[in-house]
Amino acid sequence: MKKIAAVTLSAVMVLGTFALTSCGSDKSSSSGDDAMSQLSNEGTLVVGLDDTFAPMGFRDENGDLVGFDIDLANAVGEKLGVDVEFQPIDWDAKDLELSSGNIDCIWNGMSVTPEREEAYSLSNKYLNNNIILMTLSDSDVDVTSADQLADLNIGTQVDSAALEMLEGNEAYDTFSENITTYDSYDTAILDLQAGRVDVIAIDQVLGEYKNNNMDGALKVCEYSLGEDAYAIGFRKDDTALRDAVNDAIKELIDDGTAEEISNEWFGTNIVIFEEV
Template identity: 45%
Template sequence: MKNTLAKVAFGLGMATVLVGCGAEETTKDSFDQIKEEGTLVVGLDDTFAPMGFRDSNGDIVGFDVDLANEVAEKLDVEVEFQPIDWALKETELKSGNIDVIWNGYTITEERKKQVDFSSPYLENSQIIIVLEDSEIQTKEDLSGKVVSAQQSSSAVEAINADESNIVEEFADQDVVLYPSNNDVFNDLASGRSEAIVVDETLGRYYMKQNKEISYRVLEDNFGEEEYAVGMRKEDDKLTEAIDNALDEMKADGTFDEIYAKWFAE
């Protein structure tokens, strides 16, 4: 399986035509161009362990990285991992700077308005984490507390979608937002936040890697969800090709091998 380094790639995956002083996107499916160019550009947040992140050598690794490498091999193309501002992920996709969003990308109704999703490949939930000695025991105990999450993340969407409108009970009636989940965890460890909401896959991996800090996960959460790959709405052929490759991986055992590597416990 290839282990590629991240590098910048611009303009792949979507043809554009100039209109006056601006640019207008076409509705051309980019799969044929990806095959012709021989490169699939994957947009990701390179701090989102264990899905896609940098190891001690600075290489981009992770569960989704291994999946993407294997899918690219089945499509007979190279893969390039392009770190992006997660808050601008859909903009990067629509502009053609990346071909897919693949990094613990949760299916939500709001995102369905902007992108097409592959078939879901992993289940997840939005968990609430506090420090071990915190007085917080339930979701209701978040009332009046400082709660943080990553900006433009599905955690924020899940909090805002909660039927109890609990966000209105938080300190300042809002969620404190940070660019990365590392910042979110650092905020909790420092005591600036009293609780954080993160993807369970990331949260449990992070806690395992930072055992010197005593965290606790509440039994309550902000809902179950699923991960999938995000494509432009016109990229039906690419969506089908990625779905077929993932199905092949599940059938031949490759998916299970990669899963065991990152989520053995």
């Protein structure tokens, strides 16, 4: 992937308009301007992520962090002239990690939901996705309507967009007691293979990636839970930082870099740039 050699004019203008703060300032209590100034001063953007969420951000066979979001975040860092530090977190504790200042943003295939729009200052939507149901390829199960879920055991990840879509489904009351949540989708898939759940509710980009690496052991059910899109979550006050990242992503889309990254990980361009 080509490297971006220079800090863009727009990033320089954004960074240059704010006075620098000390490295010891408290990110959790900073205003948006202060947070942007601190980023300029420290030269590091700390990204919180679930490091098991392939192909967005995960560990390869050597234990290195790789993925679409890893490549995109590093490219944004080059545009902004800052280093990017990736901080693995417990996904269920992401709100605390962000509010306490341990990370600057949540960037790891995070779906846009009404609750997250309320909780965070979200970037533009940058990637298309769907929430799907998957089962074993040799299973007789094939969900064609929500009504069938009442007779099935369902697995999904805790605090995920898939769980929120299940909870928001019109038939939720009929299958609510059948849902098991897991710390990671890897564990949910293991339970699917062991027969402890019949289907899993999962992000399409993750499910299809996992299936490709499982030699087609899974299949996608006909019924899906709905369309989805990913965004980056910042603290409510960190609008200047959010806007700078948005500007950098737009530049990466315009110069073709984002498309190159998408093609590398998905074989097609599913990058978008839409306001939340």
